[in-house]
Amino acid sequence: MTKNLRVKTSKFIDETYKISFKFNGSTYYGYKGDTLASALLANDIHLVGRSFKYHRPRGIMTAGSEEPNAIVQLHNNSPRTEPNVRATEIEIYEGLEASSQNCWPSVNFDIGGINNFLSPVLPAGFYYKTFMWPASFWEKYEYFIRKSAGLGKSPTEPDPDIYEHKYIHCDVLVVGAGISGILAAKTAAKNGFKTLLLDEKSYLGGSTIYQNSENFKINNQTSNSWLEKEINEIKKFQNLEIKTRTSVAAFHGYNFLLARENLTDHLPLNLRKDKTRHRLLKIRAKKVIIATGSLERPLIFDNNDRPGILLSSAIEKYANFFGVACGEKNVLFTNNDSGYETASSLYQKGINVEAIIDNRENIDSKLIMEAEKNNIRIYKGYTVVNTAGYKRINKISIMQLSKDGQKVVGSKISIACDCLGISGGWTPAVHLVTQSGGKLTFRDEDQVFIPDQYPSDQISIGSCNGDFTLDEILLSLPNKLKEFLNIKTTDYDNLEVQSSFNKSKRNIWLLPSDKVIGKTKPFVDYQNDATAKDIKLALREGFRSIEHVKRYTTTGMGTDQGKLGNMHALGIISETAGSKMGELGTTTFRPPYTPLTFGTIVGRNVGEYFDIFRKTPIHDWHVKNKAEFENVGQWKRAWFYPKDGENMHDAVQRESKAARDSAGILDASTLGKIDIQGTDASEFLNRVYTNAWSKLAIGKCRYGLMLNEDGMVYDDGVTTRLDENHYIMTTTTGGAATVLGKLEDYLQTEWPELDVYLTSVTDHYATVSVCGPNSRKIISQVIPDLDFSDENFPHMSFKNAKIGKIKCRVMRISFTGEQSYEINVQANYGKSVWEKCMEVGKEFNITPYGTETMHLLRAEKGFIIVGQDTDATMTPIDLQMDWIVSKKKYDFIGKRSLYRSDTIKEDRKQLVGLLTENPDEVLEEGAQIVADIKKSPIEMLGHVTSSYYSPNLKKSIALGVVRGGKNMMGQKLIIPMENKKINVTVADPVFLDKENKRLNA
Amino acid sequence: MFVINCPYCGEREQSEFKAGGEAHIVRPKQPTELSDDQWAEYLFMRKNIKGIQFERWVHTHGCRKWFNVVRDTSNDVIKAVYKMGEKPPTN
């Protein structure tokens, strides 16, 4: 039995295309072209939600992205559910399901509404004051707050939609396709600029396009029909791209803007399959023209938030664009001509206007005369002091304003109504300018902030620049465009513009009431329920900075970022505090201008594309052989190869034992490889490693340790001299890129005189490492032409060889302590060499092992892993690796730092071995190490860095860093755990084969 | 996200580059001859200017070259770009 308030056919609405949708469970109908808001209003539904704090009934307030109240949840309980969708923006489609937020159990009966009556005890800062103490109560508070005040529900299932990112480079970006933006875009395109025009709406032409009135004319045509022709023309330009339903979210430095192009939200669900939903545009523009228009200001008076109270311009749009009457008994309340403009539109559409309340007293204009002629009652010099009606406005009370506008005088007059349009003038949408770092200036005459200084090549035109009337906009535009685009003429140099709009306005930030402020509820921020009373309270409590008042009262902190009320908040603060508006500054408008979904931000970087990963050429073999993988840097490395239901421990024990008993094989392709060439290569290595390199013979390998300039260990690895002026350096898997970067840094900035060239060849080679007592037998079958005798091919040496026709580099180097050979081949041969080794090694039970076994084997041997046994506080001396620090070299990176007062301290944390009293007890890596458990507070001496059960030594072994550990050999220490303490003994970090017999066997 | 005019490649997005801290800090030629304080001065002390700052940048995802940038840290405006070894602009 709902009413139909569709009044007259609108060409923007397709009445032959009926669409059904659900709101709060009931089915309604609208037409193609409707927003959810316009369709609801056509069904006479204003009440759509509850306010955040007081749970007051709230209705549709605007017709655009500034909407504070009408935010809904779409498709509740589906993976596509989305909270905080503005009903004024979402276009209806067949199957749309929306529901109210902030209300429980329903929008018509809401438990939290009790807060409205409790509001005297819910003042500004209530949440800060009340929920601060005691801390242990927080969980209870949180439950209460979330249950009764949540801002919608987030989806619980993965987002089924597709999102993407796109880069766009253009000469001129025009933001906003109102009349200013259209004319600017056409001018830019016509002059050959590669132009991009964006608008958040689904149509072009802004508010002019539906303003069919004799009051506004361009070249003797109504402004809308004149603009329509311009729009038809701009569509012809090849160098002009137009994107509607695209809102600019952020304007960063150097004309870098982010925009969200909405591609499917207006389509029925069944037509969205496999289509991209949102596209995040990353735009770099040479020049930016901002034409974002302006937002109508509400008026601040007691109970100004009831359903049925809308911005005057919204009522006009619903009538003109959607053909919908917001009420049958309309009253307009204004402080400028905008209310009359709306009245004129409504009158034309046959919608009843009961009265116009105007703050201004002695005022006349063509629009006012027209209203008088149409027999609309006009109350000049009056203000609304109160409204009535719980779920829908039904009455207003008005009183006369005193001369100074500070008080109301005379007696109250009541006017019945079901819709009240309010207009407090206009606020330029300067959000993007300020985001970009632009400065604003305050214009006293009409109390607006307008752009003043631009940090980049940009300009604001139209009403976002404070040019509000049609004549102001169009007469100033040609010169602005000529100067900005550096062109001689525009098509608009001699326009004839008629506008009936009188610019006068009577600005009163907080309208007076016959009641004291404490008894009123004049809302400034509708979404966060902040009233003028709250702002005044904040000032009384000593807050002065606008940013502080904002946070304390939560004004402007909703999803709408206070687009409507921020100016009033500023005005009330400056009036109360007695400061000047311009001096107070404004709050910072932060991106995004309108909220973005996470999907838009993430784009295609989801699932396996969330973080790219690198695979070795042998990766497929590891997958086929059921390897578990671990992430090392960007790499996927085989971690261990569980066999027949083995767990990780069992697999690692088996692999470790096999490698020492017979043969193991490891994919070492991920190690960083840097090709170093040049006549100064040896000198360069001397400077970057702690040990000496000049005397390394061709064909020999050497382990090197690299420090930061602060003396701390940075990376390590084996470097091989391939030729007189040619080395190949290996780095840790994770350190490859940063090591190369660091070396380049020194080479280019400190030692440009050195003749050295660095090339990353990590991806060029696959590295197969075969170790164990039988490794030589295997490898000599794989490469039969090479003499593997100790005399010809001793430990730490290198040979060029061939496997059939495949060239390879073979190094006899070891990270396990076993005799070990590394075959480096061109990456694409990696897998075949690996498979060859597996085939030949079969008779020796060759066992593939992963990184975990590698770590275990090297720990048995006491080899460090940079980044595991070290952090950025370990010197080589701390690691008990004094042997690798050259005493003879005059300088190397980090040398001077090794004898700073801090680095020579005896009680620094030093690397030691740790043996548990119970040989079966394996320590936890990261566990703290202490000496005296009774001391309070307990002194932490260090922590465990590596810990394993060694199948070869048949006991638990660990490495750790301990304060002064070097001199604690044999000493007993304690590892306190949650429910036990473990006794350990400090030991030599080399647990196995200290004499290196296995290496040289 | 600003744009940096790499002296070798031309204008590129900031994301292709990495900042390398204050420019024109020369590594001492004879570190062993410095006192702890002198070495610490080189090692740790850096300016943090609001305004015109001379910085090192490297075109990590491009030519891998290091170069110098004069940037106003208050608004990210890059006043000049010059190669390693070249003299900084005077105005």
Ligand SMILES: [Zn+2]
């Ligand atoms: Zn470059």
